[in-house]
Amino acid sequence: MTEKILMKGNEAIAISAIRNGVDGYFGYPITPQSEVMETLMKEKPWETTGMVVLQAESELSSINMVYGGACCGKKVMTSSSSPGISLMSEGISYLAGAELPCVIVDVMRGGPGLGTIQPSQSDYSQCVKGGGHGDYHCIVIAPASPQDMYDFVDWGFELAFKYRNPVIILADGIIGQLMEKVELHPSKPRRTDAEILAAAPWATVGKPAGKERNIITSLSLDAGTQEAFNRKLLAKFREIEANEVKYAGYLTEDAEYLLVAFGCASRICEAAVDMLREEGIMAGLLRPITLYPFPEKEISRLASRVRSMMSIELNLGQMVEDVRLAVNGKCPVGFYGRQGGNVFTPEEIMEEFKKFNNLK
């Protein structure tokens, strides 16, 4: 039987990293995710699995340490919150440009600027659309519970190595601070040197005799070479879009009205859907689990069947743009959001939903 432990989402990230054979964590403290590094420091995995945990002098250092570790084919990660992710954005672009696998956790807080420390989902556009410069995507996965936080670390590394691409776990202050029961699956050891060579033949681990050296760079001065590389990235992104979309529907099949929400907002919307159903209103919920790739086909399919869709987010309206693109005019699309670290309640969502749909 797997062990069930009460833990915060942030603690789940740390425990999962240790138990899933992560080689290195580099970070810099920031609320509301400081428990990630605090837990790692308390657990001292360098004495057990040999995992490196290092508090860097800044977010810039941490993301570039991730770059270095990733070049060696190691499973390396960092975590931060919104302003810290902005500081890391140059590094993330370089990681994407050098096709390096890694996992970056963003436990979002209110912005812009230093903003607040309370929960928010206002980094959707930053993480899903880019954040750094250049044509690239991070794979973005959105947990809605401490269990997801635990599970998504391993899933994140699987995706990162499969596609040689950075993966962002886009969480928020609620999921980071919330404690729930977490099932610890059997642990995985760290990869051996031979396993790293097999999983990451591109890694720079020293040039053996009789083998060409590996070069990892995001620089190409020749326009033709750069364009060829951009096309290669495009092919990779198309493959990701075809294979990795993940979502969860709640009462979508007989729904006349749909709510769309990710992360903590999806949990609050689920309660709102239950309350609406009790009143006889056929509401349903679609929760995108991967934000990039976005579940546009499923949204498009549901759009031809429902009367309306409403995107519910802790921001000014970011994911709603992707919902509108996927709906493509097939049904009206509404939005409701709260900002600044304020969190909507199920009652509030129900009221806004009725207003938008002219229901009593």
Next chain:
Amino acid sequence: MKEEIIIAGFGGQGVLSMGKILAYSAIMQDLEVTWMPSYGPEMRGGTANVCVIVSDRKISSPIITRYDTAIILNQQSLDKFEGSIKAGGLLVYDPSGITRVPERKDITVCSIDAIDVAAEIGNAKVYNMAVLGAYLKMRPALKMENVVRGLEKSIPSRYADMIQKNREAIEKGMERVKILSEIR
């Protein structure tokens, strides 16, 4: 079965750890739980509160605004949360920090002199467990054996002697709870 609880008081009164022990006890009884603290730019001596939901089914929203039970340890929290208790719900409070008594007539109200219990046991840290005992007496959904297992999970093993003291405080809290008005 679903019980939505708010525990509120000053930082340092053991509000968050009371919630954690309650949540762990529920896990030991194979129930679903969420534990969501108010977090913000909090400071020592400021107010602290945590929402705990215990249910025999999967819990959707961890964010709640109406409570089946409010466990209140200071006046600010009573002012803030008395109105949010559901009709027929439960209010447990420690009268030592209270200057204005609860006014609701449509809820069960009870008090616990938890400071006295802590003084008898000789350890101020068990204050919150006396309050928890009062709650557990009023809402006996959790078995004592699971509460003890919850304690064992929440308290580091190097403080093993504290498990016994906490258990004692819970039991005394159960004995000492005073029902001031009851809705059946």
